Amino acid sequence: xxxxxxxxxxxxxxxxxxxxxxxxxxxxxxxxxxxxxxxxxxxxxxxxxxxxxxxxxxxxxxxxxxxxxxxxxxxxxxxxxxxxxxxxxxxxxxxxxxxxxxxxxxxxxxxxxxxxxxxxxxxxxxxxxxxxxxxxxxxxxxxxxxxxxxxxxxxxxxxxxxxxxxxxxxxxxxxxxxxxxxxxxxxxxxxxxxxxxxxxxxxxxxxxxxxxxxxxxxxxxxxxxxxxxxxxxxxxxxxxxxxxxxxxxxxxxxxxxxxxxxxxxxxxxxxxxxxxxxxxxxxxxxxxxxxxxxxxxxxxxxxxxxxxxxxxxxx
Amino acid sequence: xxxxxxxxxxxxxxxxxxxxxxxxxxxxxxxxxxxxxxxxxxxxxxxxxxxxxxxxxxxxxxxxxxxxxxxxxxxxxxxxxxxxxxxxxxxxxxxxxxxxxxxxxxxxxxxxxxxxxxxxxxxxxxxxxxxxxxxxxxxxxxxxxxxxxxxxxxxxxxxxxxxxxxxxxxxxxxxxxxxxxxxxxxxxxxxxxxxxxxxxxxxxxxxxxxxxxxxxxxxxxxxxxxxxxxxxxxxxxxxxxxxxxxxxxxxxx
Numbered sequence: 001x002x003x004x005x006x007x008x009x010x011x012x013x014x015x016x017x018x019x020x021x022x023x024x025x026x027x028x029x030x031x032x033x034x035x036x037x038x039x040x041x042x043x044x045x046x047x048x049x050x051x052x053x054x055x056x057x058x059x060x061x062x063x064x065x066x067x068x069x070x071x072x073x074x075x076x077x078x079x080x081x082x083x084x085x086x087x088x089x090x091x092x093x094x095x096x097x098x099x100x101x102x103x104x105x106x107x108x109x110x111x112x113x114x115x116x117x118x119x120x121x122x123x124x125x126x127x128x129x130x131x132x133x134x135x136x137x138x139x140x141x142x143x144x145x146x147x148x149x150x151x152x153x154x155x156x157x158x159x160x161x162x163x164x165x166x167x168x169x170x171x172x173x174x175x176x177x178x179x180x181x182x183x184x185x186x187x188x189x190x191x192x193x194x195x196x197x198x199x200x201x202x203x204x205x206x207x208x209x210x211x212x213x214x215x216x217x218x219x220x221x222x223x224x225x226x227x228x229x230x231x232x233x234x235x236x237x238x239x240x241x242x243x244x245x246x247x248x249x250x251x252x253x254x255x256x257x258x259x260x261x262x263x264x265x266x267x268x269x270x271x272x273x274x275x276x277x278x279x280x281x282x283x284x285x286x287x288x289x290x291x292x293x294x295x296x297x298x299x300x301x302x303x304x305x306x307x308x309x310x311x312x313x314x315x
Numbered sequence: 316x317x318x319x320x321x322x323x324x325x326x327x328x329x330x331x332x333x334x335x336x337x338x339x340x341x342x343x344x345x346x347x348x349x350x351x352x353x354x355x356x357x358x359x360x361x362x363x364x365x366x367x368x369x370x371x372x373x374x375x376x377x378x379x380x381x382x383x384x385x386x387x388x389x390x391x392x393x394x395x396x397x398x399x400x401x402x403x404x405x406x407x408x409x410x411x412x413x414x415x416x417x418x419x420x421x422x423x424x425x426x427x428x429x430x431x432x433x434x435x436x437x438x439x440x441x442x443x444x445x446x447x448x449x450x451x452x453x454x455x456x457x458x459x460x461x462x463x464x465x466x467x468x469x470x471x472x473x474x475x476x477x478x479x480x481x482x483x484x485x486x487x488x489x490x491x492x493x494x495x496x497x498x499x500x501x502x503x504x505x506x507x508x509x510x511x512x513x514x515x516x517x518x519x520x521x522x523x524x525x526x527x528x529x530x531x532x533x534x535x536x537x538x539x540x541x542x543x544x545x546x547x548x549x550x551x552x553x554x555x556x557x558x559x560x561x562x563x564x565x566x567x568x
Binding site: 050053054055056057070071073076077082084088089090091092093094097100101102104105106107145 | 318319321322325326329330331332400401404405406407408409410411412413414415416565567568
């Protein structure tokens, strides 16, 4: 297999006039994995994907798909399948004809149209006009188009929008199987739970900037706090703060952030302080996500962020 | 490129607009021709118009053929929608994902407009002849025809295909469907005529009432010799293609 990542974004900045949509964003999507691309609405996920796919020009930085800019790929639909939010359909065209057009434009031939319809459960609606489709059916059709060329990479922008629970379950299972067979998936969502179950890694952005990157489990680690209960809390607190921890009162206990649990225990032992409770409270994924992407009144200023883990996969 | 042209033609064929416009153009031309043939000339009727009622000469038939020119603006509209529909319905992203090299898409659209425009023009110009043949057949007489009539029909086809191709280019430049269609029709039907009236020397340089009219069946409409007019039309097509490519390449989709 190619050593290069399937998708690579290097120092990408995208501005629309004075508005900075994406700022100095870098990450890579390896083969054989599902990468969740997370962030609230307007965070810059769709813009990043559009630049990656050659639909919008980068203001600065570079993007690579299978080692090449997307526009440099020969017959790209045979290598990369993409489903973009707000992907268009002519309302008067049938589902089958939409795929026939896409296939012909992509130089694929129309032999795979029925297979792609079947893969997403759209065979029954093949002759229906897209203008009468629900959002969920349009999402399935967009996925059919992405699968037409039997690609090795999928770039999916909010693909679960409008899907019913069975559709979401099918999507997760399909993506897991796709990645397990060596494919690479970049899937965006503003709802963490949609992708947490299937994503191996997550990239979280807010206001166009990276706020977290790593294995999905790392999200909860980033948001964890140490709970310590002690009859000597009045003495323990300044000792912790002297080590740089942030300490808050919480229902008779202290909530400590900024120090690992082991260090809290060591400090208590050093000062011979009695502890009644010492544990880590792990944030739920949603809590961790929200703590990373807190609303900010000034869109030009990103919230205070935990440091992203060091990157070793980019040259 | 052949595959891309076929894809563009498939896009057209899998929606209804083209057939609606084609049927409309045929119906309108047929109705006007029937109205002309059925009306009774008065004592003050212009001699040329009087000839339209009787169709006694080849020149009369050529004059009648010009009614088929109505198809050209409709071909122009269809050409514009070939580009602007991509933005109206958001399919431009799908198109450029499949074919990221945008100049190829613009080229394919303009080439696909050639047979489409020609179909509109040839069919539109054929309708007056067919209606006249049927009309006078019921009266037990024939219509004078010679080898120049098919040539005139092809020339009207050329005018319509030019309109369709320019429609594609302008649609790609303007992107907004309503603005492109209204702008093209106002330009061709109003602006060119007004400016030509005010500054007659400019008339022949305009794309539709100048260059393309060199292929009118009426000698009085021809402001250019046909070879020169053909070159001017080609220059307009190349300019339209270059501008359309320039805009499409710089556009975020």
